Amino acid sequence: MKTTLKVNGEERELEADSRVSLLDALRNHFRLTGSKKGCDHGQCGACTVMVNGRRINSCLTLACMHDGDEITTIEGLGTPGSLSPMQDAFVRHDGYQCGYCTPGQICSATAMLEEAKAGWPSVVTEDLESRPDLTDEEISERMSGNLCRCAAYPNIVDAIREVAE
Amino acid sequence: MRPFDYARAEAVSDAAKGSAAGATIIAGGTNLLDLMKLEVMAPERLVDINRLPLGEIEETEEGGLKIGALVPNADLAADQRVRRDYPVLSRALLAGASGQLRNKATTGGNLCQRTRCYYFYDTSEPCNKREPGSGCRAIGGFNRIHAILGASDACIATHPSDMAVAMRALKADVEIESADGSRRTVPVDDFYRLPHDTPHIETELEAGDVITAVILPAPVTSEQRYRKVRDRASYAFALVSVAAVVSLEEGRIADVTLAFGGLAHCPWRDEAVEARLKGQAPSRALFAEAADLLLKDATGQGHNDFKIPLTKRTMIAVLADACGLETGE
Known part of the structure; x- marks a missing residue:
């Protein structure tokens, strides 16, 4: 199957079996190994990328379904010399231990802040019709699709709270 | 794969x-x-x-909403009209899955979710749903998450959706287009099947059917609640969930619709329970009586016996909250 993807602003052609997930396309075909394969079943969030600005699990979607879509991975958010605000906050708050879940956490958090900015409620939002405040409880709920086996959660929440402010 | x-x-x-x-x-x-x-x-x-144009939420002539089958769960939960007029639906959607999954999962797809029964997922085990006639090892096996109502000797699986529970409480209709180009609507009430001896047939959808929309009736003035009881505070399937739409008039329950998740092969609704509540003054004693009616044929499978008292307590708590009863009232 032939698919054209716009990955981190650059058009990329993919010639691959229909079974190839977006995650495997990124890692194995485009050698963008920042996005991680944890569970490969949408349970851990390590593979989180943004498609057309929205966070999704790249393991649970086929690359061929994304012809023409814009994909942003951790590599597209910043570089070691020019970190994105969320990357920078994770470094300063020590929002990781082994680091395996970190690219997914950062992509997820970056997109989550846009969702909150758009006024999306969460299940812990008291009043569905008001704009939600990003309390720690809100941050934890909105980030529950990203697991950290090292349990760096307090520092992850600190990093996200700082960027949200 | x-x-x-x-x-x-x-x-x-x-x-x-x-x-x-x-x-x-x-x-x-x-x-x-x-x-x-x-x-x-x-x-x-x-x-x-x-790529089909089924991603819009439109107002219907009847004053309800027509939700395109491809509207993502995240968008539906965040829609201002849904938040205002159908909060039970927003709450149910937001109680399900994770932010990433809600961005991808669709309205039509959510209705068609398959069970999370461990035996259905394990291809080394028999399963009447996966392989008709092969047997059911959940019966007599690990069945903590399984059904207490409407199960059969062939299957005790539950439906995992939160959204569908709210849709049933809101008396939504599913719009379906068939291969011959005809369109029909099926109430969510009639969309799902109980397992009987054909648990592999889960809905009224037939080959050639495509869900195009879910249609909500005009909103009614009501208190709406969705409460989900689960093993984790977030990102877990319901053990028991209750969706309630309650209209109060002059201190009495003028109308009520209740739908339950985690109890059966489909979102569960029992109109006899609603009839027991209608016209009555709300009280915990009344809710307990109605819950007993709901659960009179409930059967535990061993590990899931706890769901019977849990359902009763959750239903009482949800109704007490919706009716504004004070603690102990």
Whole structure:
């Protein structure tokens, strides 16, 4: 199957079996190994990328379904010399231990802040019709699709709270 | 994952014809691809409907909402009209899955979710749903998450959706287009089947059918609640959930619709329970009586026996909250 993807602003052609997930396309075909394969079943969030600005699990979607879509991975958010605000906050708050879940956490958090900015409620939002405040409880709920086996959660929440402010 | 042919539908009729010819429809894919990786499902052909124009939420002439089948769960939960007029639906959607999954999962796909029964997922085990006639090891096995109502000797699986529970409480209709181009609507009340001896047939959808929308009736003045009881505070399936739409007039329950998740093969509703509540002054004693009526035929399977008292308590708590009863009242 032939698919054209716009990955981190650059058009990329993919010639691959229909079974190839977006995650495997990124890692194995485009050698963008920042996005991680944890569970490969949408349970851990390590593979989180943004498609057309929205966070999704790249393991649970086929690359061929994304012809023409814009994909942003951790590599597209910043570089070691020019970190994105969320990357920078994770470094300063020590929002990781082994680091395996970190690219997914950062992509997820970056997109989550846009969702909150758009006024999306969460299940812990008291009043569905008001704009939600990003309390720690809100941050934890909105980030529950990203697991950290090292349990760096307090520092992850600190990093996200700082960027949200 | 087994190999499959992939085609993209350019029109609903492409999808319907593909489905009639044996293809499996893929929308968000968050459940289907999970099952395909495990080879619980092994379609030979996929027809991708993501480019079809079914992504809008429109107001109906009747004052309700027509939700396109491809509206993502996240968008539906965040829609201002849904938050204002159908909060039970927003709450149910937000109680399900994770932010990433809600961005991808669709309205139509959510209705068609398969059970999370461990035995259905484990291809080394028999399962009447996966392989009709092979048996059910959940009966007498590990069945903590399984059904207490409407189960059969063939299957005790539960339906995992939160959204569908709210849709049933809101008396929504499912709009379906068939391969011959005809359209019909099926109330969510009639959309799902109980397992009986054919647990592999889960809905009224037939080959060639494509869900195009879910239609909500005009909103009614009501208190709406969705409460989900689960093992974790977030990102876990319901053990028990209760969706309630309650209209109070002059201190009495003028109207009430209740739907339950985690109890059965489909979102559960029992109109006799609602009839018991209608016209009555709200009290915990009344709610307890209604809960006993709901659960009179409930059967535990061993590990899930706790669901019977849990359902009763959750139902009482939800109704007390919706009716504004003070603690102890």
